[in-house]
Amino acid sequence: MAGIRNPPKIVNGVNTPLRRRKVQYILLESVYFSVDESGRILEANPRSAALLGVERSRFVNRRFLAFVAPPSQPTFLIFLDKIVAGTADQSCELRLLKEDGGTFWAGFRAAPAVGPAGGRKWCRVAFEDISDRKQVEETLRESEKRYRTLFELFPVAVYSCDAAGVIQEFNRRAAELWGREPVSGETDERFCGSFKLFRPDGSFMPHEQCPMAEFTKRTGIQVRFTTFTSGRIPQLSQSMSIVFYRVAQEALTNVARHARASLAEVNFEKLPDAFCLQIKDHGKSFPATRALHPKQNSRLGILGMRERLEMVGGSFKIESSPGKGTVVQARIPLANCRVGSGGGGGGGD
Numbered sequence: 117m118a119g120i121r122n123p124p125k126i127v128n129g130v131n132t133p134l135r136r137r138k139v140q141y142i143l144l145e146s147v148y149f150s151v152d153e154s155g156r157i158l159e160a161n162p163r164s165a166a167l168l169g170v171e172r173s174r175f176v177n178r179r180f181l182a183f184v185a186p187p188s189q190p191t192f193l194i195f196l197d198k199i200v201a202g203t204a205d206q207s208c209e210l211r212l213l214k215e216d217g218g219t220f221w222a223g224f225r226a227a228p229a230v231g232p233a234g235g236r237k238w239c240r241v242a243f244e245d246i247s248d249r250k251q252v253e254e255t256l257r258e259s260e261k262r263y264r265t266l267f268e269l270f271p272v273a274v275y276s277c278d279a280a281g282v283i284q285e286f287n288r289r290a291a292e293l294w295g296r297e298p299v300s301g302e303t304d305e306r307f308c309g310s311f312k313l314f315r316p317d318g319s320f321m322p323h324e325q326c327p328m329a330e331f332t333k334r335t336g337i338q339v340r341f342t343t344f345t346s347g348r349i350p351q352l353s354q355s356m357s358i359v360f361y362r363v364a365q366e367a368l369t370n371v372a373r374h375a376r377a378s379l380a381e382v383n384f385e386k387l388p389d390a391f392c393l394q395i396k397d398h399g400k401s402f403p404a405t406r407a408l409h410p411k412q413n414s415r416l417g418i419l420g421m422r423e424r425l426e427m428v429g430g431s432f433k434i435e436s437s438p439g440k441g442t443v444v445q446a447r448i449p450l451a452n453c454r455v456g457s458g459g460g461g462g463g464g465d
Contacts, residue, residue: 152238153200155179169214185211199239202228221250272342281306335372343384356453359424360393366417367395367444375399390447398441
């Protein structure tokens, strides 16, 4: 909104340009009023008075501060001071008082005040009802507050990264799992807050080379990884680690090739009697039952996952339905997973 830049002429104490603009103010459909440096309303169009529920004749010549709710009055005074200082266009949001006692939120815009040398400055202010937007913002704040509470209380380690793998946020369980609290936004800690990651063969794996990171960089599909355990996870045998690793790898490959999804969720959980790996997407579904029959299956990777698990005494399950995507679940009994359990097969590749 542009202010009136030409200084008004003062004749016998009467501001003649404002007098000439009176008809223009009445005809304006937008919500405008003029205010001097003390905050006194010089002129206003009917819409501005109507928005406050007051007759225009009882609106003009009053200080606008009378229509501002007490908590917003300091904001309005700062807004007015900046207008009078004439440094730049200003804006603010205020809660206003209606004549009937009701309140509403309004957004204000004004250009620097103008006036004759040594005379009182004035400017035109535009405002609009923003109550609906403020209500939406409040609802979003409450939703975010509930989310943060659940995020912190969730009994699962959860963290998020941006597209470059930089950690943005994490909950308490994630910090407990890692044994430390990484600095959010630290560019040296990408994709994971743990100091070290290891491959199934025990060799060190740089964070940017972990399966989820590599998958996201290659496909653009985000991966959300969570893990839950009621106690310390015992060391897995190398063969079992490789089975879980390959199942996750193949399941994510299928997501990239067939699901048309933007997000994949990987969950690794220690149950009372088994370890369970679950990969879920919300993309395109397919006939899961047919996929488990060799003669009807064009996705041989699914059969490979099932065979790997059956070789170590585990189980494989896949579900897919329209609107819900696909869930792949791999379970291996705890007794078969520990180092020295003697579980065979599952290596290679």
